[in-house]
Amino acid sequence: MPRFFIELSYKGTAYHGFQIQENAPTVQLALEKALLTLFKEPFALTGSSRTDAGVHALQNYFHFDTNLPITEKHVYNLNAILPEDIAVRSIRLVSDTSHCRFDALGREYHYYIYQQKDPFMKDRGWYYPFELDFDLLQAAAAVLKEYTDFTSFAKRNSQVFTHNCSIDLSGWSKPAAQQLKYTVSANRFLRGMVRGLVGTMLKVGRKQISLDEFRYIIEAKDCTKADFSTPPQGLFLAKVIFS
Known part of the structure; x- marks a missing residue:
C-alpha cells in the first residue's frame, strides 16, 4: 500500500x-x-x-x-x-518501507528565553529576567559536545535501552534584544533532555554552579542533579533531519 x-x-x-x-x-x-x-x-x-x-x-x-x-x-x-x-x-x-521515526538521522531543537517583559513572547519563550553571563552559557554548551552519555538529563522512567546521544551542534545566540536562543542538534534525544540541558546551563550562566560542577552533573549520570524546571513554551522542535 x-x-x-x-x-x-x-x-x-x-x-x-x-x-x-x-x-x-x-x-x-x-x-x-x-x-x-x-x-x-x-x-x-x-x-x-x-x-x-x-x-x-x-x-x-x-x-x-x-x-x-x-x-x-x-x-x-x-x-x-x-x-x-x-x-x-x-x-x-x-517508499513503502520509509518510516518517519526510524529513518530520521537527527533532530534539531531551539529554546527561547526573553529577559524583558514581552506580551508577544508569552507562549513562545521563557520570561527569565535574571542577569546571565553569555560567555559562560556558551562555554557550557560547548562542554556538552564532549560527552555522549546524557543519563543525567533523562527524566525518570524513560524507557530507553541507552542514554547515549551524539550532539553535533550546541550553542547560544542572541536573535533579538533581550532574547537568547539555544540551538542543539543530535542523532537522538532523551525524554526531557533539552529542557534539562537548558535549565542546568542557566545555573551556570547565573553563576550558581561552575563549569566544573556542570561537568560533574553530566558525569554523575543522576537525573536528580539536573534542573528540569524549564517550562515547555520556550521549546521548539525545529527540524527532523532525514538526509
Whole structure:
C-alpha cells in the first residue's frame, strides 16, 4: 500500500503533546479528525518525534498508508479544516518501507528565553529576567559536545535501552534584544533532555554552579542533579533531519 509523509508545524500551547493520549487534545487527534472529515475514512498515523504538552514544532512528521489518490491540493483542504494553531506544510509519497521515526538521522531543537517583559513572547519563550553571563552559557554548551552519555538529563522512567546521544551542534545566540536562543542538534534525544540541558546551563550562566560542577552533573549520570524546571513554551522542535 502506498505510504505518505505528512509534514506539519504547530503551536503546542493548547495541546497535551504530539501523539494521541486518552481524553486529552493532541496534535495527532486534531489531524486524525481533519483527515476523517476530508476523506470520510480513518487514518492510522505514525509519528516521527514526540513533543510534550505546550511544546511547539516548526517541523514534525507523521506517515500513513492509503490507496486513496493523495495530491498537493489536499494540503489546502486539510489546512481549511485544521485549527489555526496547526498547519500542514506538505504531503509526499515515499517508499513503502520509509518510516518517519526510524529513518530520521537527527533532530534539531531551539529554546527561547526573553529577559524583558514581552506580551508577544508569552507562549513562545521563557520570561527569565535574571542577569546571565553569555560567555559562560556558551562555554557550557560547548562542554556538552564532549560527552555522549546524557543519563543525567533523562527524566525518570524513560524507557530507553541507552542514554547515549551524539550532539553535533550546541550553542547560544542572541536573535533579538533581550532574547537568547539555544540551538542543539543530535542523532537522538532523551525524554526531557533539552529542557534539562537548558535549565542546568542557566545555573551556570547565573553563576550558581561552575563549569566544573556542570561537568560533574553530566558525569554523575543522576537525573536528580539536573534542573528540569524549564517550562515547555520556550521549546521548539525545529527540524527532523532525514538526509
